[in-house]
Amino acid sequence: MKKQSLIIDCDPGVDDALGLFLAFGSPGLELLAVTTVGGNVPGDITARNARIMRQLAGREDVPVHAGADRPLVREPVAAAEFHGEGGIGDMTPFEPRVGNAPGPAAQAIVDLVMARPAGSVALAIMGPMTNLALAMRLEPKLAAHLGPVSVMGGARSEGGNITASAEFNIYADPDAAAEVFASDCDITVFGLDVTHQVRVSEDRIVAIEVLGGESARTAGELLRFSQRVEREIVGWDAGPLHDPCTVAWLLDRDLFGLKPCRIEVETVSDLTRGHTAVEFRVDAATARHHWAVSVDAGGVFARINASLERLP
Template identity: 35%
Template sequence: MTPPSASDRQQPIPVIIDCDTGVDDALALLLAVRHPRLDLRAVTCVAGNTDVAGVVRNTLTVLERAGAPDVPVARGAERPLIEGVRTARHVHGADGMGDLGLPAPTRAPADVDAVTLLRREILASPRPVTLIPTAPLTNIALLLRTHPEVTGNIERIVFMGGAVATGNATPVAEFNVWHDPEAAAILLTAGVPITMYGLDVFERVIVPGTHVRRLRASAEPGTRLAGDLLAHRGPATDASDPGGGLGDAGAVCAVIDPEGLTTRRLPVEVSLAPGPARGQTLVDRRLRAGESELHDGVREQPLVDVALDVDVARYVELYLGAVERTEA
């Protein structure tokens, strides 16, 4: 990713998050609300970690806890473009939010659908918007196919999804891409700069247990929620001192501080065929063409800034510094 210029750093970055809240989506929302470098213009919801109604409820609750009740939230796709919904409640709890017993939100979502809200906020922004999808990419695919004119005011799409090496939904496919592979394939043809924040870095950014306990002891609702969510996420940095993974929040860190991420611009495509490789992001790291291209011809593939390494301590410090602010 290209670091922002000195003049750009003086203004908050307009961002929209498309999410399936979700424990780690909630961590991402808390960061986006509280970091002064970001101007969170809207949040759109899609089925994924839980059903879309639960995603809307969880999103509104998190925004209220974070101190941002006025950010517009819209309900989006109830299912992938082709297949049925396959939730991750076994990871995120029955309510999608770690079964923390959080109160219901006090306000309703916007009276427009997610695609309409995305189009409205992107075109209305005085500066190009950065989209941060942390969920299956159904809403984004529908937006790009229905309103392709929005790409003229999109700075970059930084999506949490995919994997260069190992998957989690299957041995080779990451959940968000696996959930709606056709939508991910459409995203890659958006014609705007794209960063893939995949499992290769996603799973590495761990907040040590001592910090998680401090967050959980806070009297400030948003800070305490961050600690509770991290405690639910696991994994452990040390068996005697378990920490919590930032997960999707790392993609937000990458927008705020792109220099903390090591990327390489590479061809990426999504496997769409039925079978064990469906949903795999095929990242071509070869230095030259192989026999397939020599015999069958070279196929043009979208170039994506693929995250290959991350400065863990830098992103943990960034996150903690933001969520422990007492004012949003």
């Protein structure tokens, strides 16, 4: 079976860390690089956190490129209340053995994608879309050359998680998201409508904790932190797990139900900044956007657990 070449763009972040572990332990993926962006916490911290997870997973063969530390035109926002001041819950951060790879994330994305056949490199975006927007500015042919782009972001029927109508990743840099959705990229979007169906229940945490290994232990600690925070802030006993959906879909398309659509992002109004307008009245044959509406949540966790079993 041919491996899917993949770049992960992320802002770890508790759920980003689970998405990284899923990718690090999946033999069906050729993980070309991890690129990081300021989002859940500032950019220098997200790069460090990605390298921490890489080291714990024993995947120091995968380069980590630090990227944009602020949105294209706006002041940064963060979500430390949901991820901890260091972005990794209650974990004590440390400086990993291997540093960042040379060169910024945007240039790394351009170089890796353009060096391979058109359509062969997938990009999973787990944070604000700043790095991809910058990469497309560097190389106008990039969007048409990219393979599938899977994005965690946006909301429709579920409403927002940072404002009444906006999901955090899109709200953090709506201008970048607007550029990406207006491009020639083929984008599959995992918004709150579907990620709210992937719940971190007690039995799912226990199933990870009993796996053994440093990666599984870390994943369990992160999910325990997230469970506590979601209960305190939102009142949920089983909070949603967002970012791993982007990787799970690349591994198994049958896990998700999708609808073709056209997505545009609000960039003018302060009230509805980052709102994703999802229009389903499109020609399915030519639609470049697809919106996830359903998920086999058990299948997503089965993939995560299988990856964690393979990792140290």
